[in-house]
Amino acid sequence: MNGLGNDFLVWDARDEPLRLDADVIAKLGDRETGIGFDQMITVERSPSGGDAFMRIHNCDGTQVDACGNATRCVGRLLIEESGKDFATIETNAGLLHAFGSKTPRTITVDMGKPRLEWDQIPLAEEFADTRAIELQIGPIDEPILHTPAAVSMGNPHGIFWVDDIEAYDLSKVGPLLEHHPVFPESANISLAHVFAPNEIRVKVWERGVGLTEACGTAACAVAVAAARDSKAGRSSTIHLPGGPLQIEWRESDDHVLMTGPTEVEFEGEIDLETLQWSKTGPGDEVSVAGATE
Numbered sequence: 001m002n003g004l005g006n007d008f009l010v011w012d013a014r015d016e017p018l019r020l021d022a023d024v025i026a027k028l029g030d031r032e033t034g035i036g037f038d039q040m041i042t043v044e045r046s047p048s049g050g051d052a053f054m055r056i057h058n059c060d061g062t063q064v065d066a067c068g069n070a071t072r073c074v075g076r077l078l079i080e081e082s083g084k085d086f087a088t089i090e091t092n093a094g095l096l097h098a099f100g101s102k103t104p105r106t107i108t109v110d111m112g113k114p115r116l117e118w119d120q121i122p123l124a125e126e127f128a129d130t131r132a133i134e135l136q137i138g139p140i141d142e143p144i145l146h147t148p149a150a151v152s153m154g155n156p157h158g159i160f161w162v163d164d165i166e167a168y169d170l171s172k173v174g175p176l177l178e179h180h181p182v183f184p185e186s187a188n189i190s191l192a193h194v195f196a197p198n199e200i201r202v203k204v205w206e207r208g209v210g211l212t213e214a215c216g217t218a219a220c221a222v223a224v225a226a227a228r229d230s231k232a233g234r235s236s237t238i239h240l241p242g243g244p245l246q247i248e249w250r251e252s253d254d255h256v257l258m259t260g261p262t263e264v265e266f267e268g269e270i271d272l273e274t275l276q277w278s279k280t281g282p283g284d285e286v287s288v289a290g291a292t293e
């Protein structure tokens with residue numbers, strides 16, 4: 001499945017628990033020799049009353065606690081399976097609620113509250129104001145990127161405000177920033193440009209993955225960082241390379257709502273001994289226009 005091109009292997013392990021070690025996940029995630037994905041999502045029985053538990057591994061095999069685009073995809077599967085118009089998904093970052101919409105395959109997820117304190121991101125130092133922390137790369141007198149905002153949506157994000165997201169080689173500076181010592185658990189890195197009222201262009205270097213077409217938690221983090229710093233209102237459209245996500249940082253309860261599309265690319269099966277895999281079923285039918293609805 002994918003959400004705006006951020007793609008996932010979604011494994012239903014509710015009947016038969018699945019335990020894969022990091023190097024098997026990395027092998028499956030390899031786009032040359034494996035199936036290829038940004039994250040592996042394992043859907044498990046929820047021990048505490050959710051419709052399911054969602055386990056997330058980046059394609060480097062690291063387990064992480066939040067993945068917005070995948071939450072929409074799992075939400076869609078659970079909603080279609082149950083016939084209800086909502087689903088509750090338990091994650092290590094908390095219980096999330098997914099809601100269907102009148103547009104097929106478009107799902108809204110309540111991603112919960114952003115974490116904004118230095119030790120919640122987490123950051124290695126006690127920054128009083130996480131809207132702009134001391135961090136820069138490049139020549140001291142002419143830094144390439146500097147003073148990012150820091151937000152957690154259950155995973156760490158560093159957000160650099162720029163005037164042109166294409167003016168930087170994110171594949172080069174991304175890894176430096178992802179593993180910068182100021183982020184003790186590394187971080188997902190976004191370049192963000194507010195190009196119109198409540199319209200923000202974003203490009204993401206994802207922790208444990210690299211450049212992706214989209215990142216739902218980054219979209220949430222950028223929208224919150226912009227609102228906190230009066231660069232946008234509490235509702236904004238985040239334009240990622242793979243397409244737009246609508247984000248609302250709700251005033252009443254501080255929750256962040258993310259709305260966007262989902263797509264099933266194909267169904268398949270994998271022999272876990274040989275890691276051979278094959279397609280066994282189609283994905284979403286593609287509309288005449290060639291784009292999925």
Ligand SMILES: N[C@H](CCC[C@H](N)C(=O)O)C(=O)O
Nearest residue numbers: 067068069155207215216217
């Ligand atoms: N693509 C995911 C984010 C994965 C974050 C992961 N790269 C991490 O290490 O936190 C999303 O849609 O939110």
